[in-house]
Amino acid sequence: MIVNSVAELIGRTPLLKIPVEVHGIHGAELYAKLEYMNPFGSLKDRVALGMLEPVLESAKAKRQTILEASSGNTAKALCALAGVNGLKFKTVTNRIKTPEVRMVLQTLGAEIEELPGLSDCPDPLDPNDFTAVAARMAAAEPERYLYTDQYFNERNLAAHYQTTGREILSDLPAVTDYFCFLGTCGSAMGVGKLLKEQVPFANVWGVVAAAGHHVPGGRNSAELWEVGFFKREFFSDLIEGTRDQAIEGMLELNRRVGILCGPTTGLTYVAACRKLRELTLSRSAGEGKRIAVFIACDRLESYMSYLKNHAPDIFAAATSTRRRVEGLDPDEVGASPQLSPNALKECIGQSNFFVVDIRGNFAFSRGHIPGSINVLDELFAQMIEEGSVFPTGAKICVVCSVGTISRKYAAFLLGQGYQAASLDGGITAWKRAGHPLAQTSQIPRN
Amino acid sequence: MTEDFSLRAAIHPEWRTALEYPDKLLELARLHYGPLHLIMPQLMRENLSVFKQSWPDSTLSVLFAHKSTKSPAFMRMAEHLGLGIDVASVEELVSALAAGFRGHRIQVTGVKPNELLLLASKHGCLISVDSEPELIRLTETLSRIKGVSARILLRLSSPPNLTRALALRDSKFGIDPQQLGAVFDHIRSHKELDLQGFHHHSEEQDPDNRAVLAEGLLRLLVDCYSQGFSPTILNIGGGFRQSNLANPAAWPAFVGELERALVENSRLPTWREHAFGMSLSRSGTIMGRERALGRVSSASIPAVLHAVGAARAPDGRDLRRFILENEFQLAVEPGAALLHHCGVSLVSVIETKHRSRDYPLVVLRANALNLTQRGRELLTDPLLIGPSSAQVGEAPVRAFLGGNLCRDSDVLSSRAVLLPRIPMEGDVLCFCNTAAYFSDFEDAQPHQHPLGKKYVLSISGEGPWVQSEESYYPELERTNDCK
Numbered sequence: 001m002i003v004n005s006v007a008e009l010i011g012r013t014p015l016l017k018i019p020v021e022v023h024g025i026h027g028a029e030l031y032a033k034l035e036y037m038n039p040f041g042s043l044k045d046r047v048a049l050g051m052l053e054p055v056l057e058s059a060k061a062k063r064q065t066i067l068e069a070s071s072g073n074t075a076k077a078l079c080a081l082a083g084v085n086g087l088k089f090k091t092v093t094n095r096i097k098t099p100e101v102r103m104v105l106q107t108l109g110a111e112i113e114e115l116p117g118l119s120d121c122p123d124p125l126d127p128n129d130f131t132a133v134a135a136r137m138a139a140a141e142p143e144r145y146l147y148t149d150q151y152f153n154e155r156n157l158a159a160h161y162q163t164t165g166r167e168i169l170s171d172l173p174a175v176t177d178y179f180c181f182l183g184t185c186g187s188a189m190g191v192g193k194l195l196k197e198q199v200p201f202a203n204v205w206g207v208v209a210a211a212g213h214h215v216p217g218g219r220n221s222a223e224l225w226e227v228g229f230f231k232r233e234f235f236s237d238l239i240e241g242t243r244d245q246a247i248e249g250m251l252e253l254n255r256r257v258g259i260l261c262g263p264t265t266g267l268t269y270v271a272a273c274r275k276l277r278e279l280t281l282s283r284s285a286g287e288g289k290r291i292a293v294f295i296a297c298d299r300l301e302s303y304m305s306y307l308k309n310h311a312p313d314i315f316a317a318a319t320s321t322r323r324r325v326e327g328l329d330p331d332e333v334g335a336s337p338q339l340s341p342n343a344l345k346e347c348i349g350q351s352n353f354f355v356v357d358i359r360g361n362f363a364f365s366r367g368h369i370p371g372s373i374n375v376l377d378e379l380f381a382q383m384i385e386e387g388s389v390f391p392t393g394a395k396i397c398v399v400c401s402v403g404t405i406s407r408k409y410a411a412f413l414l415g416q417g418y419q420a421a422s423l424d425g426g427i428t429a430w431k432r433a434g435h436p437l438a439q440t441s442q443i444p445r446n
Numbered sequence: 447m448t449e450d451f452s453l454r455a456a457i458h459p460e461w462r463t464a465l466e467y468p469d470k471l472l473e474l475a476r477l478h479y480g481p482l483h484l485i486m487p488q489l490m491r492e493n494l495s496v497f498k499q500s501w502p503d504s505t506l507s508v509l510f511a512h513k514s515t516k517s518p519a520f521m522r523m524a525e526h527l528g529l530g531i532d533v534a535s536v537e538e539l540v541s542a543l544a545a546g547f548r549g550h551r552i553q554v555t556g557v558k559p560n561e562l563l564l565l566a567s568k569h570g571c572l573i574s575v576d577s578e579p580e581l582i583r584l585t586e587t588l589s590r591i592k593g594v595s596a597r598i599l600l601r602l603s604s605p606p607n608l609t610r611a612l613a614l615r616d617s618k619f620g621i622d623p624q625q626l627g628a629v630f631d632h633i634r635s636h637k638e639l640d641l642q643g644f645h646h647h648s649e650e651q652d653p654d655n656r657a658v659l660a661e662g663l664l665r666l667l668v669d670c671y672s673q674g675f676s677p678t679i680l681n682i683g684g685g686f687r688q689s690n691l692a693n694p695a696a697w698p699a700f701v702g703e704l705e706r707a708l709v710e711n712s713r714l715p716t717w718r719e720h721a722f723g724m725s726l727s728r729s730g731t732i733m734g735r736e737r738a739l740g741r742v743s744s745a746s747i748p749a750v751l752h753a754v755g756a757a758r759a760p761d762g763r764d765l766r767r768f769i770l771e772n773e774f775q776l777a778v779e780p781g782a783a784l785l786h787h788c789g790v791s792l793v794s795v796i797e798t799k800h801r802s803r804d805y806p807l808v809v810l811r812a813n814a815l816n817l818t819q820r821g822r823e824l825l826t827d828p829l830l831i832g833p834s835s836a837q838v839g840e841a842p843v844r845a846f847l848g849g850n851l852c853r854d855s856d857v858l859s860s861r862a863v864l865l866p867r868i869p870m871e872g873d874v875l876c877f878c879n880t881a882a883y884f885s886d887f888e889d890a891q892p893h894q895h896p897l898g899k900k901y902v903l904s905i906s907g908e909g910p911w912v913q914s915e916e917s918y919y920p921e922l923e924r925t926n927d928c929k
Binding site for chain 1: 610611612613668671695698699702729733736759760761762763767768770771772773
């Protein structure tokens with residue numbers, strides 16, 4: 001398959017049937033529209049293309065920067081399409097909560113302006129939200145910026161009406177239920193509008209996170225009033241779910257169906273199953289099967305940090321038997337020998353005696369024990385955990401700022417067979433005892 | 447709008463005990479013709495421990511923000527607890543000195559006329575320099591008192607070269623980082639100026655953004671060493687807010703109700719359609735929701751200090767460790783956070799007006815200026831204290847709280863608050879958590895109404911008793927709180 005432009009790969013995504021053994025609802029067929037198979041990884045590829053297409057030539061002629069208020073998939077898709085067309089891309093957002101997304105945008109060369117979070121001194125006159133900031137930016141320099149304005153751009157809806165919706169209907173003309181997570185509401189309302197026109201009895205279900213729950217890329221029920229496209233009466237009902245349900249649903253799709261989607265898809269799936277179970281239980285005799293579709297909107301990979309925060313069990317470390325500085329028994333650490341500043345001073349200069357200062361290099365250069373060497377604690381741990389790095393029979397004194405962290409290292413080295421101790425009270429005690437400190441001639445410039 | 451909606455105040459156990467003596471509180475309310483503020487300075491100790499537990503190293507320097515209260519009782523308690531103090535006027539400096547603070551524990555910030563620069567220099571206070579012209583005025587002032595040098599911080603409008611772009615709001619304060627070169631040159635050529643560190647005060651509530659700012663400030667401090675300076679103080683300012691709601695989720699829920707009412711164009715449960723800064727755009731969406739939500743803080747002090755401590759130091763490790771190893775100091779300037787739960791305000795009811803078209807209006811012997819923080823109102827429902835002989839068993843009522851000024855905008859709450867029954871003459875409303883700012887920052891005397899008055903409240907075996915704030919010295923108290 002030869003393709004001339006990446007834009008041609010956008011759309012025409014497959015519908016994957018979820019096995020009934022997985023969703024367990026016998027009166028229903030459930031399909032996932034695999035939007036993550038779009039080239040930039042989400043359903044927003046369609047929106048980005050739809051918003052850009054009509055204005056692309058003039059933007060190229062003016063060498064405009066594409067501007068959007070997005071912290072996620074729309075920014076990713078717009079940025080990639082901008083790059084293909086030799087244009088720059090800038091996004092204005094509240095703080096991006098998923099670091100992976102920020103890193104992808106940086107990799108793609110996006111300019112990112114993150115606004116501060118909630119302010120200490122609310123000012124009712126301040127048009128504060130990030131869409132307002134982006135709009136102002138675009139209005140101030142209309143020649144420089146092409147503002148795509150996804151929250152209000154009708155082409156957001158149109159893209160889904162014309163492509164996603166049509167695709168679903170041509171594959172499943174008898175669809176009865178459509179489930180969609182609500183973000184900008186573009187996919188919900190765009191696809192939903194076509195469905196309602198073509199299949200009068202079809203239901204459009206909106207899925208949102210419960211108030212207080214954050215599912216990246218979506219809204220919670222308290223935030224819907226901010227969205228331009230949202231109209232409550234458009235939906236048969238709104239279904240709320242929690243963050244845990246989103247993760248649970250995602251894992252089921254990941255592990256049992258091979259759909260490598262993110263948590264928003266997980267919540268949509270859970271909501272779809274719940275509603276379908278309800279509908280099939282109450283159905284009357286002779287009523288046909290329900291044919292339902294939900295959107296698998298984006299990919300799993302962007303959500304590793306989110307999962308690490310909210311479902312740390314997934315990543316519970318494999319048990320290791322290797323001895324580590326940080327894993328030492330507190331009793332072992334507490335029993336490690338300590339040298340007083342005076343005792344240490346006596347030892348300096350003896351053969352095969354090492355003083356290792358594990359503080360940062362800035363503190364070291366400002367003042368250290370003459371003759372000591374500086375190895376940052378984390379690096380020192382890596383070195384000594386690898387094996388015996390000192391000569392046989394070496395005597396080692398480990399030094400830190402107040403003499404607590406150094407004890408772990410002394411204990412570890414002791415276990416390796418060295419005569420190791422830590423400086424009691426650290427550099428602070430050394431100074432207090434009136435002993436001299438050496439300085440490096442150059443303070444490091446970091 | 448659901449009728450049972452309420453913003454209940456969080457109440458400290460000590461105040462719960464005090465509230466078990468309603469007759470005594472009614473008697474106390476009659477001690478003064480205007481609003482009566484009761485304070486418990488000893489509760490500052492608990493508030494301080496939140497900071498100390500969140501930053502267990504000795505490198506944390508806590509400076510009490512004087513502007514949060516005028517009470518000498520709180521000043522003396524802060525001094526007794528070993529805190530530093532941050533002052534912003536000649537009068538505050540004098541009050542700090544009178545409370546026993548020596549000059550080296552006092553930091554001077556804000557707008558500084560020459561009188562303040564002179565007095566601060568003579569007392570050896572740390573001066574947080576706000577601008578290049580101020581630095582030049584300070585140098586001129588020092589030239590008049592030969593032999594005196596000044597310890598200074600440089601306050602920045604923003605730390606330079608942040609690792610992440612933050613759209614900081616415009617501030618009156620601080621030196622533009624572009625001018626630092628000239629400022630450094632000036633300090634280098636004046637040996638009487640001793641640069642001890644950098645200062646940035648942010649309104650930012652997001653812990654991660656606070657960390658980005660602290661990181662930028664630390665990088666600047668470290669870079670200074672290659673320029674021949676050796677500063678050691680990193681002052682990240684105040685702005686440590688706490689929610690005073692019993693259930694912090696009640697505020698977003700209230701904001702949600704307001705949004706719904708705005709969108710559906712139904713009546714708002716607020717005085718004169720106040721919407722806490724939210725409005726409806728032409729396309730029918732809500733604007734200003736984030737700011738309305740921001741009226742109640744969601745970030746905790748431990749979260750902010752942990753994020754700052756985990757920020758990246760120039761050697762690649764965490765900021766807290768870097769500060770410890772280098773024997774630097776992290777300075778913070780909490781005001782309200784140290785006075786959390788330290789006071790309540792009693793206001794007498796004059797009458798309740800019933801209005802056919804709307805909620806009843808409770809008329810009070812106080813006005814909005816008596817209980818305001820920088821134009822913001824207290825966001826909790828007051829408690830109602832009535833004579834023990836009063837009727838009980840009446841239904842809860844929603845009501846507006848009208849002040850005693852001849853001005854329709856003078857209400858003590860923009861919301862219709864929820865009260866257990868209709869208040870009547872002789873009842874007292876108790877507003878919780880008013881010690882910081884609310885009880886005296888904007889207190890004024892329109893119509894020649896009296897200012898609020900403060901008393902220190904203690905609870906002994908016989909119940910609550912009061913003493914004047916002027917006579918309160920923690921070291922001389924009988925209670926065992928003050929050892």
